[in-house]
Amino acid sequence: MHLMYFTEQPMSAYDAKEGLEYGATALTFSNKHFDPVAGSRLYGQYLEQYVYAEDVGIDGIMLNEHHNAPFCMQAKANIFAAVLAGTTKRVKIVMLGNPLPLAENPIRLAEELAMIDMISKGRLVSGFVRGGGQEQLATGVNPAYNRERFEEAHDLIVKTWTVPGPFRWEGTHYQHRVVNPWALPLQKPYPRVWIPGVISKETIIWAAKQRYPYIALNTSIPQTKQIWKLYDDTAAAVGYKSGPENRGYLARIHVAETEEKAIQNAKQFMWMQGEFTGLAHPVWANPSGYFSPGGRRNFVEFAVGRAKNPRGNPTFEEQCADGMILCGTPKQVLPRIRYLLEETRPGIMAVWGNDGNVSHQDSMTCIRLLGQEVFPQVREWAKELGLKSPFEADAPVSIAYARDLKQPTVAAE
Amino acid sequence: MMAWAERTVEVAGTTVHLTRGGKGPPVVVLHRDIGMPAKSLFRNELAKSADVIVPNHPGWEGSRRANWMRSVRDLAVMYRGLFAELKIENAVLVGLGFGGWVAAEMATMAPADVAKLVLVAPMGIKPSQGDILDQAIVSYIDYARAGFHDQKAFDGIYGAEPSTDQLEAWDIAREMCFRIAWKPYMYSQTLPHLLRSVKAPTLVVWGDKDRIVPVSTADLYLTVLPHAKLEVIKDCGHCIDLERPECLARLVGPFIAG
Numbered sequence: 001m002h003l004m005y006f007t008e009q010p011m012s013a014y015d016a017k018e019g020l021e022y023g024a025t026a027l028t029f030s031n032k033h034f035d036p037v038a039g040s041r042l043y044g045q046y047l048e049q050y051v052y053a054e055d056v057g058i059d060g061i062m063l064n065e066h067h068n069a070p071f072c073m074q075a076k077a078n079i080f081a082a083v084l085a086g087t088t089k090r091v092k093i094v095m096l097g098n099p100l101p102l103a104e105n106p107i108r109l110a111e112e113l114a115m116i117d118m119i120s121k122g123r124l125v126s127g128f129v130r131g132g133g134q135e136q137l138a139t140g141v142n143p144a145y146n147r148e149r150f151e152e153a154h155d156l157i158v159k160t161w162t163v164p165g166p167f168r169w170e171g172t173h174y175q176h177r178v179v180n181p182w183a184l185p186l187q188k189p190y191p192r193v194w195i196p197g198v199i200s201k202e203t204i205i206w207a208a209k210q211r212y213p214y215i216a217l218n219t220s221i222p223q224t225k226q227i228w229k230l231y232d233d234t235a236a237a238v239g240y241k242s243g244p245e246n247r248g249y250l251a252r253i254h255v256a257e258t259e260e261k262a263i264q265n266a267k268q269f270m271w272m273q274g275e276f277t278g279l280a281h282p283v284w285a286n287p288s289g290y291f292s293p294g295g296r297r298n299f300v301e302f303a304v305g306r307a308k309n310p311r312g313n314p315t316f317e318e319q320c321a322d323g324m325i326l327c328g329t330p331k332q333v334l335p336r337i338r339y340l341l342e343e344t345r346p347g348i349m350a351v352w353g354n355d356g357n358v359s360h361q362d363s364m365t366c367i368r369l370l371g372q373e374v375f376p377q378v379r380e381w382a383k384e385l386g387l388k389s390p391f392e393a394d395a396p397v398s399i400a401y402a403r404d405l406k407q408p409t410v411a412a413e
Numbered sequence: 414m415m416a417w418a419e420r421t422v423e424v425a426g427t428t429v430h431l432t433r434g435g436k437g438p439p440v441v442v443l444h445r446d447i448g449m450p451a452k453s454l455f456r457n458e459l460a461k462s463a464d465v466i467v468p469n470h471p472g473w474e475g476s477r478r479a480n481w482m483r484s485v486r487d488l489a490v491m492y493r494g495l496f497a498e499l500k501i502e503n504a505v506l507v508g509l510g511f512g513g514w515v516a517a518e519m520a521t522m523a524p525a526d527v528a529k530l531v532l533v534a535p536m537g538i539k540p541s542q543g544d545i546l547d548q549a550i551v552s553y554i555d556y557a558r559a560g561f562h563d564q565k566a567f568d569g570i571y572g573a574e575p576s577t578d579q580l581e582a583w584d585i586a587r588e589m590c591f592r593i594a595w596k597p598y599m600y601s602q603t604l605p606h607l608l609r610s611v612k613a614p615t616l617v618v619w620g621d622k623d624r625i626v627p628v629s630t631a632d633l634y635l636t637v638l639p640h641a642k643l644e645v646i647k648d649c650g651h652c653i654d655l656e657r658p659e660c661l662a663r664l665v666g667p668f669i670a671g
Contacts, residue, residue: 028550137549144591283552289588300580304554 001382002389003375004060004094004350005053005367006250009046009073010271012357013038019070019279026069026280027134034070042073045360049367050084053091056371060092060125062250062350064196065099067138069280071271078112085120093120096196096215096350097127100157101149102139107179109153110160117185124187127194127215128154130203133285144289147202149173158398161190189397192390194248194348199223201230202292208234208242211399213348213390215248220324224249224344239405244386245393248348251340253326255333255353255369256362265366266327270316271356330373337374341381347389349378415457421476424494430475431468435460438528439504440669442467443492443512445652446536446548446590446599447557447583448474450570455654458662463505463669468495470515472589474582484593485511485537485601489518496526505669507531509654510560510625511590511599517634520615521607530615530638531665534626534651536599538634543627545599548590553583562622562650570655599626608637615641616668618661620649 014033019025050061063080066072074080081093093116103109117124130150136143152171156179159167165180185191195207196215207214208231216224228247235242252269256262282303291299301307319325323340326333341349351370354363382388396402417434434456440463442449442456449456449467459465470488472478482488492515496504505528508516513535520527536545548556554575561567571579590599615638619631631643644664646657653661 140596142591142595143549144588144595281550281552284550287549287591288584289591296584297577297581300553300584301577303552304580306577 001346001379001387002059002092002348002391003378004062004092004348005050005058005370006062006064006096006350006352007046007049007354007363008064008066008071008352009042010356011039011042011070011073012271013042014070024279024281025071027137027284029069031068039073045363046073047080047083047087049354049360049363050080050091051087052364053367053371054088056368058091058367058371058375060094060350061088062094062096064096064129066132067135069134078109078116081116081124082112082119085116085123088120088123090123092123092125094125094194094350095127096194097129099131099135100128100153101146102131102135102141103149103153105176106153106156106174107160107176107181110157111181111183113157113191114161114181114183114185117187117191118183122186122191124185124191125194126191127196129196130200133283133287133290134280136287136290137284142289143287145173146290151206158190161185189401192397196248196250199227200292204230205234207231208246209238209399211235211238211240211242211246211396211402213246213248213395215250215348215350216344216346217250218252218324218352220322221340221343228344238399240399240402243388243393244345244347245388245390245395247344247346248350249340249344249346250350250352251326251337252324252352252355253333253337253370253374254358255328255330255366255374257329257365257369259328259332261362262327262329262332265354265358265362266320266325267316268354268356268358269319269325269352330369334374334377337378338381341378341385341387345385345387347382347387347393415460417460422495422498424498425479425491426481427471427479427491428477429468429471429491429495431466433464433466435463435465437463438669439464439466439501441465441492441496441501441504441506441516443506443508443515444470444473445510445512445560446586447560448586450655452570453654454658455661458658459507459665459669462666466499466501466504468492470512470589472592473586478589482593485514486518488593489515489522492519493522502526503528505529505531507533507665508535509533510651511536511594513537514599514601514604517604517608517611518601520611520613521604524610524612527611527613529669530611530613531618531668532615532634533618533653533661534620534623534628535617535630535634536594536626537601537604538630539597539600539602540627540630541633542629545627546625547598548587553580553587556587557583559624560650560652561656562620562624562648563656566656605633605637608634609639611638611640613640614668616665617641617643618646618653618664619643620646620651620653620656622648623651625651 065077254266469476506516513532514537
């Protein structure tokens with residue numbers, strides 16, 4: 001079991017009233033409300049928290065990025081990854097991930113990631129994402145070619161890491177005269193790639209065909225089971241048997257010394273749901289051409305307010321009741337985690353511990369309790385349940401390096 | 414009641430659906446970014462004295478998407494191919510908004526093969542003041558409504574609450590706009606230079622309350638088009654053919670005949 005710590009790095013130091021009055025807290029919500037003095041202080045705290053996570057025995061730090069929104073201060077995940085590469089010694093630096101379509105030059109990404117892998121002495125996990133719809137709009141990238149760019153950028157980066165240069169790349173979205181960067185990953189054949197996502201079928205199938213672990217981002221238990229069914233079926237079709245080493249799960253879990261404190265802080269998870277997700281136009285999250293054509297009809301109805309948000313809009317209490325948010329003392333949350341492990345059987349687990357306005361001190365307490373009181377028990381259970389991480393299972397980095405395929409594969413297309 | 418014939422034509426590996434009606438010189442109407450409503454009074458008015466051909470752009474309703482298409486110029490070249498298939502020569506090109514950009518591109522490609530050019534609040538040139546409204550950040554209905562100064566005219570055509578079918582069609586249209594006109598958004602940096610070679614007499618029409626393409630853009634077209642005149646319609650938005658169809662027909666009809 002690989003256990004990670006995650007925070008969105010909220011930029012909570014702005015007047016919440018401003019967002020409510022404007023009616024949106026993303027994309028066009030003015031950055032005149034961004035306070036760099038508070039930003040500098042928060043970056044310092046987040047870095048301190050990551051280093052502390054390593055100190056208390058957590059296996060990995062999960063990083064991500066978003067643009068034009070206060071819910072996430074990381075505008076470039078590789079910046080924090082580079083900082084962690086130099087300031088930590090043991091934790092895996094898990095990018096979940098770099099939004100590939102946003103890259104105009106994927107070779108630059110390949111170089112940056114190779115540098116991070118070398119500086120960290122081989123601790124990089126290089127996850128890739130399509131990036132949310134708003135990220136495309138914020139960075140001026142055409143949402144209609146999002147998936148094509150994702151797949152082509154991936155193929156180019158993997159080739160850059162595995163095939164000696166110089167070579168030439170004449171693709172649909174990327175053309176490069178001389179691919180020959182003098183920066184290559186320390187890990188061979190290349191750093192592990194994990195693919196985070198929600199319930200996008202195309203992405204699940206793509207990840208399974210590559211044999212890249214799929215990290216389900218705080219999906220419900222029934223949704224998560226559907227994801228694994230699709231992943232497992234795809235894996236079988238291309239000739240391998242998938243298991244816990246192919247499965248990751250991101251859970252929102254806040255722990256504190258007392259139940260009262262834990263509940264109070266866990267309510268901050270609603271910060272994002274009330275002020276970000278709830279306050280952005282649907283066409284920003286799903287620009288035309290970004291989503292699957294099969295979902296078009298439902299989406300257009302949602303976008304004009306005729307249909308409910310397909311993800312629902314559950315209250316804090318409802319989310320606690322159905323396990324979408326776990327909070328309490330370590331003793332209180334552990335049985336809920338056990339249930340989650342039994343039901344979804346992941347080999348990788350990320351805990352999204354702190355959000356919104358949770359104080360630095362309480363964030364540090366949460367990290368300490370996770371590392372010292374929650375995760376040791378989770379590791380024991382994982383052993384009992386046979387939940388091996390890709391590292392423990394010595395899983396191939398991708399299907400191209402598998403030695404156990406049952407039939408000729410159609411993957412690695 | 415005008416009889417309209419429908420057909421599909423294979424061109425450049427894609428299928429173009431078109432409607433055709435009326436008798437007279439060929440007039441090709443190129444529709445706007447949000448498509449062409451089934452009922453178009455303007456189209457009917459034109460067909461009283463012309464052979465009116467209204468193709469649906471590939472990727473819009475009725476016409477298959479051409480996945481290879483990457484620019485509005487690609488679309489314009491494809492229409493030149495369509496003209497060859499249909500043996501249309503020396504047509505009048507009437508372009509509505511986004512379709513005006515397509516018509517302008519077509520006029521630059523074969524300056525000797527355009528009888529007359531009518532550009533109705535065309536996109537295609539970067540405005541000197543303000544920007545072309547970015548549909549990417551507004552809802553389907555808000556964007557379509559922004560094309561009308563008179564909101565009752567919108568209600569009359571699309572209904573106060575447009576159908577889900579219509580919303581889907583607008584999403585498909587929007588996706589196609591992104592595919593071929595994303596960056597720069599809805600204009601070409603080279604078109605103004607090429608427009609100087611257009612030979613055809615040109616009528617540029619704009620609504621003075623256009624919220625999609627700033628009316629000041631008309632002056633840029635007038636500056637580069639050698640034989641152009643401008644008509645500005647008062648208290649009218651971007652979708653002139655839908656908001657003031659008879660008024661537009663009264664300008665375009667005599668221009669074509671004259």
